[in-house]
Amino acid sequence: MVDEATLARLFEKSGPTGGWKQFYREYPNASALILFSRVGIDGQARQALFSVSISSGMTRGASYLVLMQHRDGAWHQFKEKMVGIS
Numbered sequence: 628m629v630d631e632a633t634l635a636r637l638f639e640k641s642g643p644t645g646g647w648k649q650f651y652r653e654y655p656n657a658s659a660l661i662l663f664s665r666v667g668i669d670g671q672a673r674q675a676l677f678s679v680s681i682s683s684g685m686t687r688g689a690s691y692l693v694l695m696q697h698r699d700g701a702w703h704q705f706k707e708k709m710v711g712i713s
Contacts, residue, residue: 629654644685659683673697678710688713 637653638646651657664678675695682688690711695702 629660647684674705675702680711682713686713 637649641649660682662680666675666677668675678692680690689709692708692710694706696705
């Protein structure tokens, strides 16, 4: 787990590719950086929507919207849509 302050320190002032070099220097066993958005839940608490981004370098990543449904007492992935790729 990496907090927002650490990500800002690694990526904001490191130039186009320097952030990734610094990231892998500090986390040599990491295979990717996965970021989740906040979750939006509908008024009946039956559906939830969030985004997830998976990156392993400046031009190696993808972003998705994920729709979950609550049924049978548990949350289940209902749909996933790729919304970006690099």
